[in-house]
Each structure stands twice: as C-alpha cells, then as structure tokens.
Amino acid sequence: MSRPADRTRQALVTAATAVFAEKGFEAGSVREIAQRAKANPAAISYHFGGKEDLYREVLRAAFRAFEAQAQLTEAEIDALNRREALRRYLAWQLQPLVKRDQFSRIVRLFAWENVSPTPVLRALVAAEPLPVLALAGQLVRRYRPRAEPEELALLTFWLVNQTGPFVRDAAFLVEEPFRLTLDQAFVDRLGGLLLDLVDGALAAGGGVSD
Amino acid sequence: MSRPADRTRQALVTAATAVFAEKGFEAGSVREIAQRAKANPAAISYHFGGKEDLYREVLRAAFRAFEAQAQLTEAEIDALNRREALRRYLAWQLQPLVKRDQFSRIVRLFAWENVSPTPVLRALVAAEPLPVLALAGQLVRRYRPRAEPEELALLTFWLVNQTGPFVRDAAFLVEEPFRLTLDQAFVDRLGGLLLDLVDGALAAGGGVSD
DNA sequence: TCCGGCCTTAAACAGGCGTTTGAGATTCAA
C-alpha cells in the first residue's frame, strides 16, 4: 500500500481526529476535515464510504494508541505487590497528562463519547470488553477479594474514575480558581497523592492486608 | 405576571431543558423545542431574544433547582463531626440518583457543559464561584488543615469528582457489564460505600485525627 | 502514444439550521 491515495487517507484520518476531538462527532463537519487535510469533501465518501466510516477509523486508531501505552498486564497485577500494581495503573492512566500533545485529542474523543455515545463506538466496544475495565477489576480484587459482585462493580467503576476527571478536565485545572501548572513534576506529585488516597481508601473499611 | 404569554414562556423553558439536556446546546434545535412546547419557533426570538438567551434562562433555573437541595451549609461543616459533614455532602451530591426524573436533565446539562463549555455558562459562573466548590474545599480542610494550597486544590477537585461519575454515568451503570439497579436501597449502599472510601482516603496519608 | 483504472475536484442536491418578516388573531383597558 503506497498508492497515491494513501497520503489522502492518512491526512483525512489525522484531520478528522483533531476535528472530532474538538467538536464531537455530530458537530465536526466533513468540509472542515477536508479543508485541514487539503482534500475535497467528496474524498471522504470515496475513500471511507461516509462520515461515520471515517469516524470508525479514527476510533480504531485511538484505541490502538492508548492501549499501546499500558504499563500493566493482567499477569503482573497478581504477581506484583498490590500497591506497586496500583502505582503502575495510575501512572498509565495519568500518561495523557504527561504526553499532553499526543493524547489530548484521544482523551477528548472519549469524553465526547462519554456524554453522548455514538452508534459507531457502541458497535466497536460491543465486540469485546474494554481492557482497562478488566485491569481495574482485577486490581480491586487484590484489595477486596471477598467483596460481593455489586460492590466489586462499584469499586471497579470508582477506580476507573479516580484518574479520569484529572485527565479530562486538565484544561479546567489550569484556570481559576485552581491555577495548576501541568509539568512532569506536577504529574509525579499528583500520581503520588492519588496512590496514597486510593490505596488508603481501598485498604480501609473492608480491605484485607496484603 | 399572568399574561397569556407566560404559558408559552414556561412551556418553552421546559421543552428547552429537555432538548438541551438530550442533545447539548449546539445540537438542540429551536424547531424541536418549539414543537415540544406546542409553539412557533419565532416565539423563541420574540420572548427571549434568541436561542442563547433561552439557554441562559434554562441554566439559571437549573442552578436554582440544584442548590435548593443542599443538605449542608458552610457553618455546619465546621460545627459537625467531619465524617457526618462528609456524609451529608455525599448524600446531597447523590440526590440526582434518587430523584432521577427531577434531576437527570440538569445533570446532563452540566455534563454537556463539562465537555464543551458554552460562552453562556462561562459568563454565568464568572460572576461568582460555585458554592459546591467552596463546600468541598472547606470539607477537605477539616481532614487536611495543614495541606499546601496545591494539594488542597487537588483534593477539592478530587472530592467533587467522587460522586460526579456515578451521577453522570448512571445510565451506563445499569447496562452490561455492571447491571446495577438504581433504587433507593442501592443509593443508600452507594452512599455508605463512598463514605467509607473517601473518609478512609482523606484520613490516611497526611490526614489529622478529628 | 494511447488506453484504462485510480484519484481528485467543483458543482449541485435535498434538507436542516437560527432568525426575520408581516399579517392575522387575541387580549385588555378605556
């Protein structure tokens, strides 16, 4: 695959990622995408089939990019000290804060899907469960091996959302009244703070010792 | 004020709240709003000035409705046992889960604003800081009176987001793979679980005893 | 050189958007 059209395809996917991240799927227009890719709107229908199919391509690439950064496998969760496993999990989830330019668009894509899921994403995740949920669930069981299924589900959802708000609303945190500076040292401090909080929360009230 | 036009005004605000909650400000159309209110699209321009002005009215009503449900004042936070204050704070924030029909639209309105803030809301909150942030910050200081400003800011933001995901993504929690049932008993259990988690997290690692 | 497939393009299509217009209905005070 080194046809002349590959340049157009790749440019369209890149431009679409930026536009959909900024405005969401509905509000992102094929004309703006084409303009940023220096291509014609009709090229989207020609190469992908339509706006939805282009979006599917964008989501697939986003999933690949995010999961490639995982610093934790299912095997490691059971092998490692549970606090160390938790530390790696949090570090992975906070990576978008470090590699801001690279990941911010992907984070925003998922934020849009969070408030208004598209049929495109629903179809994609229906195929197989999200790896991040499986990892978080396994991590919770290291702390609460005897928890009921409902409590386990709640704790898993809770753990996933310990980092989400910081990543999703990073732009909000640098403004008033918070005024935080998002450099590497800050992300390290945040990671340490969250590790203490989450470890403390899971260990207290119902947790078993490691 | 019991002019004949008041019926139209009220019907438009009600319909607009539903439509904006479902689709967001941009995607919510004046034609759909007018149709649900059994009115003419031109009535929006006539009574409010335009789509933005109608939205401002919707947001104002939403703020009033949400803050009227507060179960905690600044004075009570310092007077009460800190765990009891935290319990009341969490109960307040989880109320949308209990009174689902009444509050779900407001929660969704703010969820849209979270991913893509409108100039309308920005102008509204610029006037004065959000009461919920002030309360959460005061609560955090009960646990960590000697924390640095940055840590205080992070902990405040963290506390606010302990309940947010459960309320915002309640529709997600009832589906696979979680399959939770959102009745009163469940919300009580969730409130108790979160109270233990948050109290444990804030008390561990840096917290002082009460 | 010429042909045929791949690619790009401007133009047009049907439909939705927020808002304005002007005429008609309705309401209320005098």
Place this chain on the structure above:
DNA sequence: TTGAATCTCAAACGCCTGTTTAAGGCCGGA
C-alpha cells in the same frame, strides 16, 4: 365597543450540512 398593545403564526431568508454526480487530471502498462 373600539383602539391599541400583545402575542402567534406560516413563510421566507441566507447559511450550513453530508452525499452524489459527472467531468477531468494523473499515471503506469501495452
């Protein structure tokens, strides 16, 4: 009852949307 103010409504305006169409450029093989 009359006149003026208030309100409603269908129609039209200009602009934007995703997609289709048809014409032409481009390029490698015969």
